[in-house]
Amino acid sequence: METFNFLLQQTSLKSTPQRLAILKIVEEAGHISIDDIYKKIKKGFPSISLATIYKNIHSLQKENILSEIKIQNQKSKFEIKKKPHSHFICNRCGEVIDIDIKYRCEIEELEKVGEVTEKEIYLYGICNRCKEMSKIVTTSTK
Amino acid sequence: METFNFLLQQTSLKSTPQRLAILKIVEEAGHISIDDIYKKIKKGFPSISLATIYKNIHSLQKENILSEIKIQNQKSKFEIKKKPHSHFICNRCGEVIDIDIKYRCEIEELEKVGEVTEKEIYLYGICNRCKEMSKIVTTSTK
DNA sequence: GTCCATGCAAACGATTTGCATGCGT
DNA sequence: ACGCATGCAAATCGTTTGCATGGAC
Numbered sequence: 065m066e067t068f069n070f071l072l073q074q075t076s077l078k079s080t081p082q083r084l085a086i087l088k089i090v091e092e093a094g095h096i097s098i099d100d101i102y103k104k105i106k107k108g109f110p111s112i113s114l115a116t117i118y119k120n121i122h123s124l125q126k127e128n129i130l131s132e133i134k135i136q137n138q139k140s141k142f143e144i145k146k147k148p149h150s151h152f153i154c155n156r157c158g159e160v161i162d163i164d165i166k167y168r169c170e171i172e173e174l175e176k177v178g179e180v181t182e183k184e185i186y187l188y189g190i191c192n193r194c195k196e197m198s199k200i201v202t203t204s205t206k
Numbered sequence: 207m208e209t210f211n212f213l214l215q216q217t218s219l220k221s222t223p224q225r226l227a228i229l230k231i232v233e234e235a236g237h238i239s240i241d242d243i244y245k246k247i248k249k250g251f252p253s254i255s256l257a258t259i260y261k262n263i264h265s266l267q268k269e270n271i272l273s274e275i276k277i278q279n280q281k282s283k284f285e286i287k288k289k290p291h292s293h294f295i296c297n298r299c300g301e302v303i304d305i306d307i308k309y310r311c312e313i314e315e316l317e318k319v320g321e322v323t324e325k326e327i328y329l330y331g332i333c334n335r336c337k338e339m340s341k342i343v344t345t346s347t348k
Numbered sequence: 349g350t351c352c353a354t355g356c357a358a359a360c361g362a363t364t365t366g367c368a369t370g371c372g373t
Numbered sequence: 374a375c376g377c378a379t380g381c382a383a384a385t386c387g388t389t390t391g392c393a394t395g396g397a398c
Binding site for chain 2: 194
């Protein structure tokens, strides 16, 4: 992708085929773990090293191109950094879905705590796809 | 603590001195990492094994007595499960502070995504203590 | 040509497992 | 007495590091 090429040129990072491939895979997947990046990238770069993935993930995070999503009961996933948004995580299939939340919060006594620079909101539950599937199973076993 | 004893009796977990000590340490600390639990508990149980800590953390999580806080740039911390609340994390000192958030959120198209059963909110920033300290440093170096 | 990136192997740290023994019930 | 809990050592897994070579600029 030309856009990633351009993105990288804004930074001190060189635009290598491996690096571009990682970005493309993350973009296409939306949210993806290190392992899954590795599995996918090996198809195009059979001799790539896991160490290369790790090093790139770190440098891309430092350059604010990638961000990490730490979730309960799963390995971390990574996404291309974009406009602030929140995440819905399906407890059944593990899928992470971006959501836009318009929220107003009143945090009592926040001034007693500190100054907020970033917010992260995670919603856990069951995604519609899994809910549909359990309906089918329930119905068919009756 | 008698209360933890009671709590454990509600479950299939036995009330052992090590388990009670872990709970006491977590309660006193508020939010604490595995390593720090280990360091503290060793004072009372010099021969305790890290494996014991891990096994207990897991079983206590399964019994809904402990919960894990996964935060950016830090090891996970654990807390006694209590009423729903949110967390403020200081990016400078790493401190985690419980906060109560009264929020109203309008999540557009959430019905298209799934059914939410749990919410987690993390606020990152600088705690007042660290802010005070940087003021002092700034002033004194002028 | 310079410097960063890659790939490999080794090192490292965190977590898990198996097993013999101990302890709570 | 039974069965889970503990402590130890080994195994395992995820991640990082050092270094020689290759590739981007």
